Structure formats: C-alpha cells, structure tokens
Amino acid sequence: xxxxxxxxxxxxxxxxxxxxxxxxxxxxxxxxxxxxxxxxxxxxxxxxxxxxxxxxxxxxxxxxxxxxxxxxxxxxxxxxxxxxxxxxxxxxxxxxxxxxxxxxxxxxxxxxxxxxxxxxxxxxxxxxxxxxxxxxxxxxxxxxxxxxxxxxxxxxxxxxxxxxxxxxxxxxxxxxxxxxxxxxxxxxxxxxxxxxxxxxxxxxxxxxxxxxxxxxxxxxxxxxxxxxxxxxxxxxxxxxxxxxxxxxxxxxxxxxxxxxxxxxxxxxxxxxxxxxxxxxxxxxxxxxxxxxxxxxxxxx
Numbered sequence: 001x002x003x004x005x006x007x008x009x010x011x012x013x014x015x016x017x018x019x020x021x022x023x024x025x026x027x028x029x030x031x032x033x034x035x036x037x038x039x040x041x042x043x044x045x046x047x048x049x050x051x052x053x054x055x056x057x058x059x060x061x062x063x064x065x066x067x068x069x070x071x072x073x074x075x076x077x078x079x080x081x082x083x084x085x086x087x088x089x090x091x092x093x094x095x096x097x098x099x100x101x102x103x104x105x106x107x108x109x110x111x112x113x114x115x116x117x118x119x120x121x122x123x124x125x126x127x128x129x130x131x132x133x134x135x136x137x138x139x140x141x142x143x144x145x146x147x148x149x150x151x152x153x154x155x156x157x158x159x160x161x162x163x164x165x166x167x168x169x170x171x172x173x174x175x176x177x178x179x180x181x182x183x184x185x186x187x188x189x190x191x192x193x194x195x196x197x198x199x200x201x202x203x204x205x206x207x208x209x210x211x212x213x214x215x216x217x218x219x220x221x222x223x224x225x226x227x228x229x230x231x232x233x234x235x236x237x238x239x240x241x242x243x244x245x246x247x248x249x250x251x252x253x254x255x256x257x258x259x260x261x262x263x264x265x266x267x268x269x270x271x272x273x274x275x276x277x278x279x280x281x282x283x284x285x286x287x288x289x290x291x292x293x294x295x296x297x298x299x300x
Contacts, residue, residue: 007076015232015236029130044081061109063119067113123178149191219255226258239281
C-alpha cells in the first residue's frame with residue numbers, strides 16, 4: 001500500500017526515534033511511504049487560535065501536496081496533527097467559497113486542495129487498512145507477558161463525530177485492539193483517555209507535569225510495564241518531562257513510554273536498539289524485565 005506520509009514536526013526533531021521506527025516497520029507492513037518533505041507544521045491548534053485562515057491554509061497546502069502523489073491516502077504519525085488537520089479539513093470541506101479562497105493563496109505554488117482527502121493516523125490505518133488479522137500474521141515475536149497501558153491523549157479521541165468514531169469504527173479502542181493483536185496484555189488505568197498536560201506546559205508547567213505524573217503513577221499502580229502513545233507530544237510530556245513530573249508528584253516513576261511504531265516493531269522482530277529506544281529518557285531496555293517479556297536477550 002502506498003501512502004502520502006506526513007511525519008509531522010516533532011517526529012523529525014524532538015523524537016527522531018518515532019520517525020526512524022516508522023521507516024523501519026513500513027516495509028514489514030508492506031507500506032510504501034511517500035514523505036511529504038515540503039509540508040509545514042499543522043499548527044497543533046495553536047495557530048488557529050490566533051489566525052484560523054493561516055492554519056487552514058497551511059494544512060490545505062499539506063493536503064494538496066498529498067493529492068499530488070500517487071498515494072492511496074495520506075497518513076500521519078501524530079494524533080495532534082490528526083486532530084488539528086481534521087478540524088481544518090472539516091471547515092474546508094464544508095464551505096466551497098472558503099475553500100476556493102484558500103486555494104487562491106495556494107495557487108501561487110501551483111497547488112490546489114480538492115475536497116475529500118482521506119487522512120488517517122497510523123493507528124487507524126493499522127486497523128482499518130492493514131487489518132488486525134494481517135497484523136497478527138506478521139508478528140514474529142509476540143509481546144508475551146508485556147503489560148501495556150494504552151494512552152490515547154486528546155486529539156485522536158474527541159470530538160467523536162469529527163474523528164469518525166462510531167460503532168462501526170471504534171477508533172477509541174484501537175490501541176487496545178492493536179496491543180492484543182501483537183500478543184500483549186492491555187492494562188486499563190485511570191489516565192487512558194485523559195490529556196497528557198502538554199498543551200498547557202508553557203502556561204502552567206506545574207499543572208501540566210502534575211497531570212503527567214498522575215497518569216504515570218496510575219499506570220504504575222495498575223502494574224503496567226510500559227505505556228504506548230500515538231502522539232509524540234504526549235511522549236514529550238510523559239517521557240522527556242518524566243523526571244520533572246516525578247519531583248512534582250513526590251514519587252518515583254520510571255515508566256517507559258513507547259511510540260506506537262516501536263511497539264509494533266518489537267512484535268515484528270526488530271530489537272529495541274533498532275527502534276531507537278536508547279534515545280528515551282526512561283529507557284525501556286533498563287526498566288522492562290526482558291527475560292520474562294517479549295524478546296529475552298535482545299534488549300541491548
């Protein structure tokens with residue numbers, strides 16, 4: 001399957017292990033990634049607060065670049081991008097006059113967005129396009145005895161209508177389903193659907209890190225071995241900021257936080273080192289007991 005691939009800003013900057021692990025697992029999943037290397041930041045909802053037209057134009061430009069490829073759809077690996085882009089796309093698709101106005105700006109680059117682009121987060125594509133049965137058939141090293149806490153974050157689970165979450169497509173359960181398909185054990189805990197705190201970190205760092213620390217502590221209390229996230233911004237607050245969150249919460253944490261492509265990569269036979277887990281602040285190779293979980297002896 002060929003897809004127009006938008007990795008987002010953070011995966012190519014703060015979390016290069018996410019971008020790298022996606023590149024590693026793509027051929028194992030028969031995915032051909034056409035990287036949209038000329039695309040710009042989605043705005044993460046922040047730009048839209050100050051200039052909605054600018055945010056919509058930036059995202060329409062990304063959509064137009066995707067439509068110039070021969071990919072079957074557009075795919076992203078950041079749920080914040082998914083949420084912000086879905087909101088922009090909803091406005092663009094609903095108003096022909098507004099879409100034409102935005103396209104007039106894009107015309108200077110010879111670009112034009114046509115209504116109806118299919119843009120899916122990697123999590124959605126895994127379940128809806130590749131399929132859980134196919135995913136299971138590709139597993140080489142089942143995540144046996146690995147207790148994984150799903151952490152969806154905000155942007156990929158609400159609002160339901162905009163994100164296409166319904167009884168036919170229970171996208172707010174897809175992380176659970178993927179963990180199980182990979183042979184892992186799902187750990188439910190209080191923070192599964194809560195905000196990681198990242199959106200407010202520049203305005204109220206203490207509140208932001210208190211939120212992160214609470215979720216991590218809840219997962220630890222539920223005996224999770226690790227968390228998995230479909231969003232690099234969640235990863236920043238839950239992993240990069242974890243030492244600071246531990247100080248504010250007043251307890252030891254040490255909870256590994258995996259990117260979704262890393263979790264998939266483990267089950268497909270890649271090693272933690274190949275998946276960049278040595279780049280994490282809380283290194284999964286140091287915390288998880290690999291002698292009883294997943295790939296014993298391959299943690300180096």
